[in-house]
Amino acid sequence: MPNWSLNGPQIVLIIALIGSLASGLPKGADAHPHVWATVRSEVVFGPENKITGIKQAWTFDEFYSAMAVQGLDANGDGVYTKEELEELAKVNVDSLQEFDYFTFVREAGDESFLPLKGPEDYWVEYGDTVLTLHFTLPLKTPIDPGAKGVTIDVYDPSFFVAFGFAEKNPVTVGGMAPGCTAKVDAPDAESAEAAKALSEAFFSQLGANSNYGSQFAQTALVKCEPR
Amino acid sequence: MRAPVTKILLGFVLALVVTMCAPLASAQTAPAAFGPSAQSQAAPPAFSGPAPHAAPLQAKGPFGSLLTWIAQTQQTMQRKLAATVKDLKSGNALVAGFWLAWGSFVYGIVHAAGPGHGKAIISSYVLANEETVRRGILISFLAAAVQGLMAVALVGVLVIAINGTGFQVNAWVAHLETASYALVFVVGFLLLVSALRRLWRRWTAAGSGHSYDAHAHAHAHAHAHAHAHAHAHAHHHHDHRHEDCEACGHIVDVRDIAGPMSWKKVLAVVFAVGIRPCSGAVLVLIFALAQGLFWAGVAATFAMAFGTAITVSVLATLALGSRQLALAADGQNASWVEAVWTVCAIGGALLVMTIGLLLFLTSLGPARPF
Numbered sequence: 001m002p003n004w005s006l007n008g009p010q011i012v013l014i015i016a017l018i019g020s021l022a023s024g025l026p027k028g029a030d031a032h033p034h035v036w037a038t039v040r041s042e043v044v045f046g047p048e049n050k051i052t053g054i055k056q057a058w059t060f061d062e063f064y065s066a067m068a069v070q071g072l073d074a075n076g077d078g079v080y081t082k083e084e085l086e087e088l089a090k091v092n093v094d095s096l097q098e099f100d101y102f103t104f105v106r107e108a109g110d111e112s113f114l115p116l117k118g119p120e121d122y123w124v125e126y127g128d129t130v131l132t133l134h135f136t137l138p139l140k141t142p143i144d145p146g147a148k149g150v151t152i153d154v155y156d157p158s159f160f161v162a163f164g165f166a167e168k169n170p171v172t173v174g175g176m177a178p179g180c181t182a183k184v185d186a187p188d189a190e191s192a193e194a195a196k197a198l199s200e201a202f203f204s205q206l207g208a209n210s211n212y213g214s215q216f217a218q219t220a221l222v223k224c225e226p227r
Numbered sequence: 228m229r230a231p232v233t234k235i236l237l238g239f240v241l242a243l244v245v246t247m248c249a250p251l252a253s254a255q256t257a258p259a260a261f262g263p264s265a266q267s268q269a270a271p272p273a274f275s276g277p278a279p280h281a282a283p284l285q286a287k288g289p290f291g292s293l294l295t296w297i298a299q300t301q302q303t304m305q306r307k308l309a310a311t312v313k314d315l316k317s318g319n320a321l322v323a324g325f326w327l328a329w330g331s332f333v334y335g336i337v338h339a340a341g342p343g344h345g346k347a348i349i350s351s352y353v354l355a356n357e358e359t360v361r362r363g364i365l366i367s368f369l370a371a372a373v374q375g376l377m378a379v380a381l382v383g384v385l386v387i388a389i390n391g392t393g394f395q396v397n398a399w400v401a402h403l404e405t406a407s408y409a410l411v412f413v414v415g416f417l418l419l420v421s422a423l424r425r426l427w428r429r430w431t432a433a434g435s436g437h438s439y440d441a442h443a444h445a446h447a448h449a450h451a452h453a454h455a456h457a458h459a460h461a462h463h464h465h466d467h468r469h470e471d472c473e474a475c476g477h478i479v480d481v482r483d484i485a486g487p488m489s490w491k492k493v494l495a496v497v498f499a500v501g502i503r504p505c506s507g508a509v510l511v512l513i514f515a516l517a518q519g520l521f522w523a524g525v526a527a528t529f530a531m532a533f534g535t536a537i538t539v540s541v542l543a544t545l546a547l548g549s550r551q552l553a554l555a556a557d558g559q560n561a562s563w564v565e566a567v568w569t570v571c572a573i574g575g576a577l578l579v580m581t582i583g584l585l586l587f588l589t590s591l592g593p594a595r596p597f
Binding site: 040042064 | 301313
């Protein structure tokens with residue numbers, strides 16, 4: 001055996017070296033977005049001021065849009081009809097299931113997500129070099145948001161897709177809902193939830209189930225005044 | 228080694244200049260892949276009107292402002308790239324061509340600075356091996372060039388030759404990613420095995436009666452040569468061993484823990500990292516193609532690869548610099564130097580393995596919807 005007697009500073013240096021090696025570990029599979037999507041949501045209300053579902057319209061960036069419609073202009077006329085893009089819409093919503101439709105609905109202040117049913121009325125449209133995916137996510141059990149409210153987050157935990165609400169009319173109220181409002185909350189750096197999201201994100205970055213994207217989640221808050 | 232590095236760099240720049248310049252003349256008249264305007268569907272009342280503008284992304288938490296800045300910068304750059312490609316058709320092709328090259332180059336630098344991808348693998352790899360800064364840069368550039376070529380080849384074959392769909396392109400990118408990560412794991416594993424074998428040999432030799440220093444002094448040169456031949460590494464890479472420290476054979480000899488450089492090893496890591504096409508480049512290529520300007524996509528791809536290579540080179544150089552710093556901390560102490568080389572060789576190999584394995588497992592996850 002070679003002589004491995006090391007003094008204090010040397011041991012510190014070795015540890016520093018190992019540390020700098022370890023910092024090269026991949027922080028999550030993809031902590032930078034490859035697809036950008038602009039979100040417009042309509043909160044659909046049914047009878048008795050109950051939310052029955054969320055109608056989504058996600059408009060993708062031009063790069064992804066070009067990729068998605070590539071080869072789908074079946075008759076080659078330069079126009080992408082609803083029929084030609086039907087398969088794309090189906091593949092999109094089918095694979096979205098694995099990712100909980102990137103839509104997280106909660107009663108305000110509650111931890112658990114409200115269960116959603118599979119998407120209905122889905123289609124994609126392509127025009128002006130951008131693709132928009134439309135679909136409606138019904139809630140399993142319609143819920144009255146009341147004064148406390150219901151929150152809707154749209155984000156990709158792995159941040160492969162960067163979702164952001166639209167600048168104009170990001171969230172609207174649809175259906176018969178007198179006294180109900182929907183608005184996007186600005187992220188609050190001070191809030192306890194934000195801090196929690198961050199610490200979760202920090203640790204989960206190291207694994208496959210990265211939660212990095214939650215730091216970018218914007219929350220829409222839906223409230224109804226008591227009738 | 229100097230000649231190939233210079234040649235590859237030159238080739239890179241030349242290819243870039245040629246692709247940027249050649250089609251300029253025809254740019255204005257290039258046919259669009261699609262008609263002037265795609266007809267849009269009847270939108271539902273809730274989401275009618277033109278394409279929405281996204282509100283700027285905002286991140287929460289203590290690092291929020293930094294993360295916000297990174298994400299917004301990327302988004303702005305990507306939009307600029309798309310706008311520039313369109314400008315090539317309608318505006319001043321020369322100016323737009325310049326901005327496309329510059330924009331892609333900067334995008335490559337920034338894109339590679341985010342976590343993940345080849346740079347952690349390449350940095351760990353050069354650390355684990357007896358690599359010099361020049362070779363670190365060579366590996367970074369070769370890997371980026373192969374990634375760019377793979378992107379062009381993939382889009383060329385799948386989209387231009389057989390008019391495949393975006394699904395097919397996505398599927399192929401995913402397959403190649405999985406294959407790349409598996410190969411990275413194998414490279415890391417082989418690195419680890421050879422490092423451990425060399426270490427074992429040193430220890431058993433050192434344990435056979437001689438004091439370690441005496442042994443090393445006596446056999447330094449013979450050892451280096453024998454080793455190189457035993458592994459059929461037909462390169463004269465051992466000559467640089469003498470340059471800095473002829474007298475202290477024990478320290479030169481200690482580098483053997485990390486193993487000598489060989490083209491076979493370099494090409495293995497370049498291939499493992501490079502067969503995964505850069506996904507950003509694939510997107511730019513398809514967008515450019517849809518605009519009827521494939522050449523612009525190719526130029527953008529190589530400008531991007533150039534930027535990526537620079538970032539990765541810097542990081543690989545930093546890794547080597549920190550090893551150098553650690554070695555210099557007590558360069559006269561043979562056991563210290565040996566410890567640093569051992570940590571680098573084994574730690575680097577373990578890192579390459581771990582990164583490959585983690586990414587491989589992640590890539591087996593459910594198919595992404597987008």
